[in-house]
Amino acid sequence: MAKEAPSQSTASATGARPAVVIRELTRKFGPFTAVDRVTADIAAGEVLGIIGPNGAGKSTLIKMLTTLLPPTGGTAVVAGHDIVRAPAQVRRNIGYVPQQLSSDGSLTGYENMLLSARLYGIPHAEQAQRITRALARMGLSEQAHHLVGRYSGGMIRRLEIAQSLLHRPAVLFLDEPTVGLDPAAREAVWEHVLDLRSTFKTTMIVTSHLMDEIDQFCDRIALINRGRIAAIETPAALKGRLGPGATLDDVFIELVGGGESEGEGSYGDIRRARRAAREHG
Amino acid sequence: MATSDAPAGRPASMAETSLVGPIRAYATQTYGVAAAEVQKLRHDPLELFTRAIQPVLWLLLFGEVMARVRGISPGDVRYLDFLSAGILAQSVLFVAIFYGISAIWERDLGVLQRYLVSPAPRSAIVIGKALSASVRALSQALIVYLLALLLGVGIDLDPAHIVGVVVVIALGSALFSTFSLIIACIVKTRERFMGIGQVLTMPIFFASNAIYPLSLMPAWLRTISHLNPLTYEVDALRALMLTSGASEYGLLLDFTVLAAIAAVLTAIAAKMYARMGF
Numbered sequence: 001m002a003k004e005a006p007s008q009s010t011a012s013a014t015g016a017r018p019a020v021v022i023r024e025l026t027r028k029f030g031p032f033t034a035v036d037r038v039t040a041d042i043a044a045g046e047v048l049g050i051i052g053p054n055g056a057g058k059s060t061l062i063k064m065l066t067t068l069l070p071p072t073g074g075t076a077v078v079a080g081h082d083i084v085r086a087p088a089q090v091r092r093n094i095g096y097v098p099q100q101l102s103s104d105g106s107l108t109g110y111e112n113m114l115l116s117a118r119l120y121g122i123p124h125a126e127q128a129q130r131i132t133r134a135l136a137r138m139g140l141s142e143q144a145h146h147l148v149g150r151y152s153g154g155m156i157r158r159l160e161i162a163q164s165l166l167h168r169p170a171v172l173f174l175d176e177p178t179v180g181l182d183p184a185a186r187e188a189v190w191e192h193v194l195d196l197r198s199t200f201k202t203t204m205i206v207t208s209h210l211m212d213e214i215d216q217f218c219d220r221i222a223l224i225n226r227g228r229i230a231a232i233e234t235p236a237a238l239k240g241r242l243g244p245g246a247t248l249d250d251v252f253i254e255l256v257g258g259g260e261s262e263g264e265g266s267y268g269d270i271r272r273a274r275r276a277a278r279e280h281g
Numbered sequence: 282m283a284t285s286d287a288p289a290g291r292p293a294s295m296a297e298t299s300l301v302g303p304i305r306a307y308a309t310q311t312y313g314v315a316a317a318e319v320q321k322l323r324h325d326p327l328e329l330f331t332r333a334i335q336p337v338l339w340l341l342l343f344g345e346v347m348a349r350v351r352g353i354s355p356g357d358v359r360y361l362d363f364l365s366a367g368i369l370a371q372s373v374l375f376v377a378i379f380y381g382i383s384a385i386w387e388r389d390l391g392v393l394q395r396y397l398v399s400p401a402p403r404s405a406i407v408i409g410k411a412l413s414a415s416v417r418a419l420s421q422a423l424i425v426y427l428l429a430l431l432l433g434v435g436i437d438l439d440p441a442h443i444v445g446v447v448v449v450i451a452l453g454s455a456l457f458s459t460f461s462l463i464i465a466c467i468v469k470t471r472e473r474f475m476g477i478g479q480v481l482t483m484p485i486f487f488a489s490n491a492i493y494p495l496s497l498m499p500a501w502l503r504t505i506s507h508l509n510p511l512t513y514e515v516d517a518l519r520a521l522m523l524t525s526g527a528s529e530y531g532l533l534l535d536f537t538v539l540a541a542i543a544a545v546l547t548a549i550a551a552k553m554y555a556r557m558g559f
Contacts, residue, residue, distance in 0.1 A: 066398050092400040100391025106321045118313025119399035121306040147324065163395070 019044040019171050019203035020065065024074030027060050034060040036227035037074065044170075045201040049208060049218030051248075053256050057227040058207045059099060062175050065205070066096045079170040092120075095164030099175040099207075103159050105149035109140055112148060113163055120167035130166060138162040138192055154185025158192060165196065172196075174206045178213065186210075190217055211248040215239075221248070223255055230255045310401040314409025319416050329417070333424040336372040340365060340428055343492075355494050358525045365429040365436075366518040366526065367491030370511060372425060373418040373450055374485060377457035379478050380414045381465030388469070388557055397555070404551035407459060411547070414458035415451040422450050435524035445521040445532075449539070453514040456543040457485075459550045466553035490515050490529075513538045 020042035027035040035057040042048050050058050063069035065078055067087035075084045079093035103112045113131040122130060135144050138158040148156060157177055164172060174193070178186040190213060196202055208214050214221055215235045222232040231238060231251075239246045242254060322329065344364045347353065354363035387393045396406050430436050437443075461478070468474050486492075488502060489511040495503045506512050517535035520528035528535060 068394060068397055088400055088402075091398060094398070096394070096398040098391050098394045098398075100394065102391045102395040104317065104321070104392050104395075105390075106324060107317060111317060111320050115313050115317045116395070116399070118309050118316070119396070119401045121309055121400070124309070 017044065018042055019046070020076065020078050020205070022065070022074075022076040025061070025064060025071055025076050026073030027057075027064055027069065028072045033227050035064065035071075038224075038227070038229055039074075040222065040229060040232055042203060042205065044203055045197075046220060047197060047204045047206065047218045049206050049214035049221045050224060051208065051211065051214055051221060051252065052224035052230075056224045058224055059175060060227075061224070062096075062173050062205065062207065066094060066173055067091055068096075092167075093170050095167070095169035095172040095202075097157070097160045097164050097172070097174045097177055099179065101156065101160075103148050103151075103156055103163065106147065108145050108147055109135060109151070109159050110144045112159060113166065116163040116166050122167060134162040134166055135159075137195075139188070152185065153181050154188055157181065157185070157189050161189070161192065161196075165202075168200070169202065171203045171205065174204060176207055176209070178208060178210065186213065193217075211252060215248045223252065225256050307402065307405050310399075310405040311409040311412065314396070314401075314406050315412035315416070318410065318413030322413075322417065329420045332372070332376055332417075332421065335375065336368050336421065336425050337428060339368045339371065340425070340432065344368070344432075347492075353493055353497070355496065358523070359435075361429075361432060362434045362523050362525055363494075363519070364492060365425065365432075365434045366522050367489075367515050369422055369425040369450070369522065370453065370489075370515045370518055371486055371491050372421040373454050373514075374457050374511060375482060376417050376421060377414050377454045378461050378482050378485070380410070380458035381461035381463075382471060382474050382478070384410070384462055384465045384554075384557070385469065385471050385474055389471075393557060397557075402551070403555045404547060407462065407547055407550045407554055408455075410462065411455035411459050411543075412451075415454040418450050418454035419447065422446065437522060437524045437526070442521045446518060449514060449517045449521065449535070452536070452539040452543055453510070456510055456514075456539060456546060459543065459546040462550045463546065463553055466550070466557050469557075485509060485511055510539060510542050 018041040020040075022038055022040045022042075025035060025038045026033065038057075038061060050061070052058050060069065064071045065076055065083060067083050067090050071084065075082055077083070078090045081089035081093065083090050103109075104115070107115070110131060113135065114127065117127045117131060132141070132144075135141050138161060140155060140159055140162065143151065143155060148159060151159065161172075161174070161177070177193070178189055181189065193204065193206075194217060197204060206214070206218065218235065220232060220234050221238055223230045223238070231241075235248065238251050239248060242250050340361070344361050347364070348360040350360070354360045384393070387396075426436060464477055464481070465474055468477060488505045489509045490506065491511065495506050495512070498506060513530065513535040516528050516530050517532055517539075519526035520532060520535075
């Protein structure tokens, strides 16, 4: 099963075996390469932020690591299991909060949790207690028996995080967890995420468009551009590249090359490629 | 990654989880999917009532008129009796055949990813969905039974036969809802699905023994009808539901055909459902 990774440099963290080992991971959609030979190690307990322009390949990368999309080349070992050879084992050990809404609006929060508990095979005797605790942890106890269709955006996000943590995953993927949330709700989501991290040392991989939250909350940042990792460093080291006083925005523009026409073009390409992939996939 | 003493929402270790036997886990996963769908129905049961209108119209309007035509139903079976089993099968079919649209809806919303990223085998998810379609279908059966009794149809109320009807409806519903799920995996948009659903429903219904016996059909249509699982569903329903009914093909063949086709479709759907998230 677990293919031992040739241990390469892991920048931060505990020195333990990496939680995620990515090797030459590639995904093509027709002639378009969305993720291009990505190689990286993510340490156990690390919070890795992934940033990059629209369509840079962030979501495609996460979909491959969560086994939703098979790679066209390379592989990765997530939580000790190979995503190509043992996808079911990977799924057992990860949590995923997708960019899209994933809680069912026509069920209550509790019923959504119950569905997750059953899908992950949590023993019947433990279900109620674990669900109640997880909802309390995410500040949703009072709304547990309300339909999720009536939740606010921030509450839905917290519920989704609670659902994806119920089975105690080693690695948690959060794809744009704060997109579309107001600042207070964003703050609350991060507060809960960091609380989980400090309690359980869960490895987290988070994508975001918001530089300040990535800067503030992540141990390391991977900047992805055109399907490749342009840089993977601590926020301080990344900003240090441009000298004192530089912000992450400056780094982003420097490395991505902020040319508007360039960004637009590649975004269009990707949208078409994704659409094609969806239709034919 | 232990720290199991934390006041957590997830205190048990992975080892504990894997103690649950694989078969029990599979059953739990299947049940979880089905239960969630039934909970949705409980929150919004209006759908069940609106769906009941169609079989009522068929029995009250079509049935009452056609009952005046002699010689449609075989032997001395009253036409309304003959028809009631067919309409029961039809209402099950109509509910099941559009079931795939909910899968497309879940895909568009993102709820599908919640299923696909879970360790539940895809077949457990597909069977769970099919079971929930069967529950919907059984609510239809209740309405058709009540109406048929009101219309004086000779309904067989022997408990063993009622259990038989429940099994036939569950199988038929699972079969057609899984077929519907396969179509949904292929077309992937609601618009295309609605078009295809309409195109499929009528031929399945008319090329069967639901509202007239195969003996009235031209030979080519009779051949097609013999390949139609709905024919075997109706045949079993007639035998089990009516005091005057008898099976033409034998219940064993009826059940075998329905179960075999349902099993094959489930295997295909499980393969395709896994790819639906791409």
